[in-house]
Amino acid sequence: MxxxxxxxxxxxxxxxxxxxxxxxxxxxxxxxxxxxxxxxxxxxxxxxxxxxxxxxxxxxxxxxxxxxxxxxxxxxxxxxxxxxxxxxxxxxxxxxxxxxxxxxxAKKKPHLRGFSQPLWGGEDIGDRVLLLHAEQGLGDTLQFVRFVPAIAAGRRVVLEVQRALLPLLAPLLAEVPGLQSIVALGDPLPPFDLHCPLLSLPRALGTTLETIPREVPYLRADPQRVAAWRQRVGQLDGLRVGLVWAGNQTMSGDRRRSISLDRFSELADLPGISFVSLQKGPAASQSPPTGLFLYDWTDDLHDFGETAALIEALDLIIGVDTAVVHLAGALGRPVWLLNRFDRCWRWLLNRDDSPWYPTLRQFRQPQPGDWSSVLKDVRAELQKSNLTRSSVE
Incomplete structure (x- = not known):
């Protein structure tokens, strides 16, 4: 120039x-x-x-x-x-x-499925079988699977999701009339007549800001798994808070949404709180900052069903914009989102709550990259003298 x-x-x-x-x-x-x-x-x-x-x-x-x-x-x-x-x-x-x-x-064309069956646009399907299929990340599937029960009512539906979500979503087969099978992405599909990607469901249903299905929980962990985790975390003192600090590194914008564990030095030395790791993947090997002790049982989290059970046993989840945050919201658990300045469209503008998850609270960067202010605000909220296991909700 x-x-x-x-x-x-x-x-x-x-x-x-x-x-x-x-x-x-x-x-x-x-x-x-x-x-x-x-x-x-x-x-x-x-x-x-x-x-x-x-x-x-x-x-x-x-x-x-x-x-x-x-x-x-x-x-x-x-x-x-x-x-x-x-x-x-x-x-x-x-x-x-x-x-x-x-x-x-161009970046989406490799993900096109090439189905010969037509795309469903919300019209009556009669006795035909409708395939609903995941298309993006795990968090997107967890967010948009909320639409499946209403669509399956009075219809014949097959649901295809990422394999990691099968243990968590399998109970829907017994709970949702019309849902005929749940298939792992990559496995052979049963016969179907129409299809619709999960993130196209709001268009097919004419969903507005006011009509988002917001009843929670719409997902539940296995009660026996939850009981086992409650026994384990029940030995921890004070408020039991789960932490997740990084997402999938291959996702667009991950560098701006994920943070390193040492950033949580702002939460070090807080009395009356036990922090529990929910972090999986490469970032799980990071060491916590001085003064922040982190209980780490993530080697036992073999699938999202197990992660859901641990989340249900905790009092509060704090995390960046990842599938774990969506999971906590879908389970109806108190969750604090550490949100980057250039937030995803789903978190909307100028609000610290979410129409998608009634139990979610946002803490957003005041300027790009300013995680220090976010975590200072979180620390201030955790320090409130009246903060108890019930008040986080």
């Missing part, structure tokens, strides 16, 4: 690099400089719309992304970013429709 100030493609590339680094405020001017050279450039409009989403300005993002798709109607990435901004703003009706553009994104 020093050599050729009018070379606006460099502004776009710099903006992308700054955004990837979490420097959203610095990225915005780069895109605006590029647009000053060409106000109708679809790539610059899309990238500006995306960073406006990151900055928590969905109204501006929506306007910018509408311009992008008007310039290039088949621009799948811009449609998808428009969906995220609409959903963040609570405009679910249009948001769910735009969200279907995800299947036309």
């Amino acid at each position: 020093r050599l050729e100030p009018d070379y606006f493609p460099a502004q776009l590339t710099l903006g992308n690099a700054l955004r990837e680094a979490g420097r959203f405020h610095d990225a915005e001017p780069c895109y605006r400089v590029a647009l000053a050279h060409d106000p109708a450039l679809p790539e610059a409009l899309n990238n500006l719309g995306a960073v406006l989403f990151d900055l928590g300005r969905p109204d501006e993002s929506i306007q910018t992304l509408r311009t992008a798709v008007s310039q290039r109607p088949d621009y799948a990435d811009a449609h998808f970013n428009l969906a995220a901004s609409l959903l963040l703003a609570g405009q679910f009706d249009e948001g769910w429709r735009e969200y279907e553009w995800r299947w036309k994104q």
Whole structure:
């Protein structure tokens, strides 16, 4: 840019690099400089719309992304970013429709199933069999499986989920009329006539912000497993708090949502609290900071059914945006979400609760990367003199 100030493609590339680094405020001017050279450039409009989403300005993002798709109607990435901004703003009706553009994104095409059976759009299916299938992460499946009981009522339904979730979700077969089988992703599927990805269910059902099924718990752990964990954690003193600090490293944006365990030094030396690890994967090997003792039984957590049982035995779950947080919410357990500044659309804007999980409370970064403020706020809440096992709910 020093050599050729009018070379606006460099502004776009710099903006992308700054955004990837979490420097959203610095990225915005780069895109605006590029647009000053060409106000109708679809790539610059899309990238500006995306960073406006990151900055928590969905109204501006929506306007910018509408311009992008008007310039290039088949621009799948811009449609998808428009969906995220609409959903963040609570405009679910249009948001769910735009969200279907995800299947036309280049990064999603490898995940297309190629079913010959038609996609279900909410119409009456008669006696035909409907396959509902997982498409994204474990947390997404746990969040959107809430729709299965209502859909299976009066219909014939097959549910396909990630193998790790089978022990947790298997009891639904006995509890949900119309649910004929639950199959692990990758295993042979029984015959079916229609299909629908789990994250397309809100569009098919016409779900609005007001009609999200919010009854919890909609998942339950095995009572015998819960009893065994309650006996084990019952020997711990004070409030029993589960911690999870990192997600799947292969997921987009994981670097911004996950934190290292040593960041929890803000919670060290708190009296009357016993911390229990719920962390699996490579991050589980991290050592806790000085002054924070962490009970670690994660070697015994062989599946999500076992994790659910431990969660039900605890008083409070504190974690970053991972499947464990969704699991705690689905179980109706008190859960505090440590949320990054550029939150996912599902956590909405300017609120510390969640319409998806009535027992969830958000603690969000005031600025990108500022985990210290988040954990200081958590410490202050944990220090409240009236904090008891009942008050966290």
